[in-house]
Amino acid sequence: xxxNSLIALAPLIAVGATAMAVMLGIAVRRxxxxxxxxxxxxxxxxxxxxxxxxxxxPVRATLLMRVDAYSLFYMTLLLSAxxxxxxxxxxxxxxxxxxxxxxxxxxLTALLGASVLVCSSHFxxxxxxxxxxxxxxxVLIGYPLNQVRPLEAALKYLVLSGVSSAFLLMGxxxxxxxxxxxHFSGIGGYMTSRDNINAMVLSGTLxxxxxxxxxxxxxxxxxxxxxxxxxAAAPVSAFIATVxxxxxxxxxxxxxxxxxxYDYTPLLTVFSVIAGLSIVGGNLLALQQNNVKRLLAYSSxxxxxxxxxxxxxxxxxxxxxxxxxxxxxSAYFITTVGAFGVVSVLSTPSMEADDIxxxxxxxxxxPWLAATxxxxxxxxxxxPLTAGFIGKFYIFTSAAEGRLWGxxxxxxxxxxxxxxxxxxxxxxxMSMNVEATAINTAHGWISTTLLAVLTILLVWIGCYPxxxxxxxxxxxxxxxxxx
Amino acid sequence: MILAALICVLLLGGFAAWFSERWSPxxxxxVAVATLTVEALLLALPYTVANQAGGLSSAWFAGFYxxxxxxxxxxxxxxxxxxxxxxxxxTVLLGFMAVSSSWLEIKCRQGFFYFNLLMCLAGIxxxxxxxxxxxxxxxxxxxxxxxxxxxxxxxxxxxxxxxLRFFIFTQVSSLLMLAAIIALVLIHHRNCGVYSFDxxxxxxxxxxxxxxxxxxxxxxIAFTVKLPMLPFHTWLPDAHTQAPTGGSVILAGxxxxxxxxxxxxxxxxxxxxxxxxxxxxAMTLGAVSAxxxxxxxxxxSDLKRLIAYTSxxxxxxxxLGVFSWNLLALQGSVITMxxxxxxxxxxxxxAGALQQRLHTxxxxxxxxxxxxxxxxxxxxxxxxxxSLGVPGLGNFIGEFLVLQGxxxxxxxxxxxxxxxxxxxxxxxxxxxxxxxxxxxSQHVHLVDAGRREWVSLGLLALACVWLGLxxxxxxxxxxxxxxxxxxxxxxxx
Numbered sequence: 001x002x003x004n005s006l007i008a009l010a011p012l013i014a015v016g017a018t019a020m021a022v023m024l025g026i027a028v029r030r031x032x033x034x035x036x037x038x039x040x041x042x043x044x045x046x047x048x049x050x051x052x053x054x055x056x057x058p059v060r061a062t063l064l065m066r067v068d069a070y071s072l073f074y075m076t077l078l079l080s081a082x083x084x085x086x087x088x089x090x091x092x093x094x095x096x097x098x099x100x101x102x103x104x105x106x107x108l109t110a111l112l113g114a115s116v117l118v119c120s121s122h123f124x125x126x127x128x129x130x131x132x133x134x135x136x137x138x139v140l141i142g143y144p145l146n147q148v149r150p151l152e153a154a155l156k157y158l159v160l161s162g163v164s165s166a167f168l169l170m171g172x173x174x175x176x177x178x179x180x181x182x183h184f185s186g187i188g189g190y191m192t193s194r195d196n197i198n199a200m201v202l203s204g205t206l207x208x209x210x211x212x213x214x215x216x217x218x219x220x221x222x223x224x225x226x227x228x229x230x231x232a233a234a235p236v237s238a239f240i241a242t243v244x245x246x247x248x249x250x251x252x253x254x255x256x257x258x259x260x261x262y263d264y265t266p267l268l269t270v271f272s273v274i275a276g277l278s279i280v281g282g283n284l285l286a287l288q289q290n291n292v293k294r295l296l297a298y299s300s301x302x303x304x305x306x307x308x309x310x311x312x313x314x315x316x317x318x319x320x321x322x323x324x325x326x327x328x329x330s331a332y333f334i335t336t337v338g339a340f341g342v343v344s345v346l347s348t349p350s351m352e353a354d355d356i357x358x359x360x361x362x363x364x365x366x367p368w369l370a371a372t373x374x375x376x377x378x379x380x381x382x383x384p385l386t387a388g389f390i391g392k393f394y395i396f397t398s399a400a401e402g403r404l405w406g407x408x409x410x411x412x413x414x415x416x417x418x419x420x421x422x423x424x425x426x427x428x429x430m431s432m433n434v435e436a437t438a439i440n441t442a443h444g445w446i447s448t449t450l451l452a453v454l455t456i457l458l459v460w461i462g463c464y465p466x467x468x469x470x471x472x473x474x475x476x477x478x479x480x481x482x483x
Numbered sequence: 484m485i486l487a488a489l490i491c492v493l494l495l496g497g498f499a500a501w502f503s504e505r506w507s508p509x510x511x512x513x514v515a516v517a518t519l520t521v522e523a524l525l526l527a528l529p530y531t532v533a534n535q536a537g538g539l540s541s542a543w544f545a546g547f548y549x550x551x552x553x554x555x556x557x558x559x560x561x562x563x564x565x566x567x568x569x570x571x572x573x574t575v576l577l578g579f580m581a582v583s584s585s586w587l588e589i590k591c592r593q594g595f596f597y598f599n600l601l602m603c604l605a606g607i608x609x610x611x612x613x614x615x616x617x618x619x620x621x622x623x624x625x626x627x628x629x630x631x632x633x634x635x636x637x638x639x640x641x642x643x644x645x646x647l648r649f650f651i652f653t654q655v656s657s658l659l660m661l662a663a664i665i666a667l668v669l670i671h672h673r674n675c676g677v678y679s680f681d682x683x684x685x686x687x688x689x690x691x692x693x694x695x696x697x698x699x700x701x702x703x704i705a706f707t708v709k710l711p712m713l714p715f716h717t718w719l720p721d722a723h724t725q726a727p728t729g730g731s732v733i734l735a736g737x738x739x740x741x742x743x744x745x746x747x748x749x750x751x752x753x754x755x756x757x758x759x760x761x762x763x764x765a766m767t768l769g770a771v772s773a774x775x776x777x778x779x780x781x782x783x784s785d786l787k788r789l790i791a792y793t794s795x796x797x798x799x800x801x802x803l804g805v806f807s808w809n810l811l812a813l814q815g816s817v818i819t820m821x822x823x824x825x826x827x828x829x830x831x832x833x834a835g836a837l838q839q840r841l842h843t844x845x846x847x848x849x850x851x852x853x854x855x856x857x858x859x860x861x862x863x864x865x866x867x868x869x870s871l872g873v874p875g876l877g878n879f880i881g882e883f884l885v886l887q888g889x890x891x892x893x894x895x896x897x898x899x900x901x902x903x904x905x906x907x908x909x910x911x912x913x914x915x916x917x918x919x920x921x922x923x924s925q926h927v928h929l930v931d932a933g934r935r936e937w938v939s940l941g942l943l944a945l946a947c948v949w950l951g952l953x954x955x956x957x958x959x960x961x962x963x964x965x966x967x968x969x970x971x972x973x974x975x976x
Contacts, residue, residue, distance in 0.1 A: 416655035
């Protein structure tokens with residue numbers, strides 16, 4: 001370990017150190033505001049140190065981690081999302097009774113886990129990152145502590161997370177037994193040295209995919225998603241939907257590229273089935289929902305399916321997968337955090353704003369908030385002027401490049417179904433003419449600012465995606481050719 | 484430059500209309516009128532260029548280019564030729580009509596209404612001007628959202644279902660088009676090694692045999708859903724019936740034309756071979772839906788529904804003309820687009836005016852209006868006559884040219900489509916019979932057409948007569964553009 005790798009790991013160290021600082025701060029004096037402040041400062045610091053790390057990259061910092069443009073890009077994404085969620089959390093929890101000081105701490109540790117995941121190039125860091133993330137998450141889901149539903153959700157997540165870890169470990173063990181390697185590039189070396197498909201490695205990879213499928217809530221492993229999203233507090237749901245899924249997806253992609261697992265063509269068939277099931281299942285199940293959080297949960301299942309389409313295309317045609325996935329994830333992050341942000345702004349201590357009736361006539365009661373939510377939903381549906389459209393454009397391009405016409409058709413049908421519920425369920429209700437029932441919700445300036453920033457980003461990327469596209473192109477170039 | 488200005492003025496006007504509601508609830512409509520006036524003045528410029536077209540080397544007389552997403556070779560590329568100029572003029576004219584017909588009808592949230600109306604027009608302008616396929620798709624989608632809001636917020640009793648069906652039909656079909664656009668670009672990339680969404684670059688894409696059919700089908704479906712054409716027409720009667728009058732005017736007058744424009748501009752020039760093979764199917768669809776919609780129109784009891792079906796019928800002629808692909812039929816299609824835009828918009832305005840007075844669209848509840856409202860009834864008679872294709876008015880010229888052009892390509896289909904000319908008077912006259920004649924119903928105190936209605940409908944009537952008596956003026960503008968399109972696909976034809 002030399003000074004270079006230390007600098008490259010500075011963002012991780014900053015997050016870890018801030019977590020310690022928050023913990024010590026809580027030990028001295030319980031104050032939600034200062035805990036949030038320290039956490040936010042730490043995340044900003046970590047974002048700042050990413051600049052230093054960028055100068056050292058690409059570098060193999062220790063055996064376990066690889067800091068390159070890819071991991072830096074995703075860390076930026078995750079940390080920014082974490083910061084935004086922290087802002088929403090502050091406004092959401094400050095009005096609620098109970099002691100919430102540990103919440104920023106847990107957010108920090110979850111972010112640490114996620115950052116480790118996107119850097120990891122070794123099974124050990126892979127597993128450690130995933131567990132740090134998972135353990136932090138199920139405590140986070142349990143907030144606010146004195147209510148039943150969050151507790152139930154936390155328990156569900158705990159059990160399923162444990163099961164998925166077991167799958168994952170078994171998969172790693174199988175692969176290790178065959179290759180004798182835990183490092184990704186070592187496994188890659190084994191894969192390229194053999195021509196035929198090895199059954200042990202194949203089943204190991206399948207088990208890993210199943211384990212990650214739980215975290216990503218892909219179709220046959222998605223059953224926990226709606227319950228957990230519904231039970232958790234709105235900002236925490238945003239965190240699960242973005243940071244947790246984004247980090248896991250980034251890891252999956254890195255694993256497949258650096259171990260050459262794409263050469264195992266039977267896996268692509270499995271992925272195609274999973275993608276199709278997720279898209280159709282997620283959208284169909286969303287049709288009957290009256291609960292906005294459950295609806296967003298099902299839509300996130302479908303979105304992971306769309307992402308998987310780009311992921312599969314990466315295995316068929318060279319290049320493009322990292323680019324499409326990264327762009328789609330960026331758009332998805334902005335959109336999902338924004339949508340849950342609106343839910344959290346509307347929620348009051350006495351009532352979570354997750355029933356569709358809370359949104360009736362929102363257009364005329366709080367036009368700016370409704371406009372923001374509409375833009376977020378349009379982006380989820382992939383309508384132009386929003387980042388979601390460019391993301392969908394990337395997915396379509398990848399799918400066409402990989403000649404996945406069947407999956408492309410499923411995506412089109414899924415998008416059609418998706419429109420049906422985003423519109424019928426929410427936008428129509430928001431534009432209904434209803435005399436204002438005076439529900440006064442707390443106005444937090446932090447949430448308002450964050451929503452404004454997210455909306456501007458959404459429209460900006462939707463209208464002028466070149467900047468982000470260029471960054472992502474550079475990242476993907478290094479990832480796919482510079483290994 | 485002027486093309487970008489055309490779109491920007493509408494966008495700015497839209498926001499201005501929205502915010503002007505703070506000063507006065509009636510300010511937005513004046514802002515909308517002002518915006519459209521500026522547009523009309525801006526349009527004078529291309530016309531002066533078009534009139535000295537004898538000296539122009541190319542059919543395109545204005546262009547605008549900015550790089551947009553260089554990663555995929557996407558540019559903000561606008562260009563205008565005679566075809567787009569005519570359709571834009573129609574759009575501005577009907578924009579005025581939409582504002583005029585919404586003048587008193589829209590009472591709540593006027594700011595947001597005119598914002599949506601102007602945004603919708605901006606999207607339509609983009610569709611008619613874009614020569615970058617990505618930009619085209621962008622605008623194609625963008626014009627749907629404001630229309631969705633127009634229907635779902637200010638529409639009539641079943642507005643939500645109608646708006647939703649409209650949105651889903653167009654959206655899903657346009658995703659097919661997106662897939663087709665991307666496939667086309669990738670094929671071009673494989674051939675030349677460059678990503679480009681530019682229309683002029685893609686025009687000469689070479690296809691392997693049988694490959695071209697699929698992207699062509701993607702485009703075709705998207706455009707025929709919008710047109711709309713026989714199996715895909717079910718969204719239209721509902722959307723038209725439920726929309727507020729201003730929305731119906733834009734929907735029937737201009738938005739349907741975007742489908743026809745797309746067929747003319749993109750499907751055939753980009754895929755000449757595949758389109759040629761597909762032409763008999765497309766022409767059959769056109770002839771059948773012209774006939775079918777005319778029969779269905781006769782069976783309607785709802786005034787707006789009847790007019791909506793006549794639109795489907797007229798669009799059938801356009802499809803027939805476009806796929807005949809000779810200058811005569813193409814000119815006929817263009818004239819039909821303009822003439823139908825005028826007559827259908829006028830009929831929808833009359834239907835809206837009647838609904839505002841009688842609070843019903845059921846023709847069974849009307850009857851005997853001639854004695855109560857002679858002015859409005861006379862206008863209804865005039866535009867019904869225009870719609871059934873009385874010689875001397877615009878629609879006649881269009882239908883005549885289409886049939887003549889189609890006859891030289893496919894006699895059977897042209898003859899089938901000509902049968903519509905028998906059915907058209909049946910539905911048009913039954914409309915007049917049910918609405919204007921017969922025993923007067925119990926309505927009292929009906930106000931005849933006011934000054935605003937006289938001016939706007941009179942303007943449309945004049946346009947209709949002018950189109951019928953001197954179509955040459957219009958044909959001259961569109962001819963260079965159409966000849967050029969035919970030239971591009973001529974090698975294969």
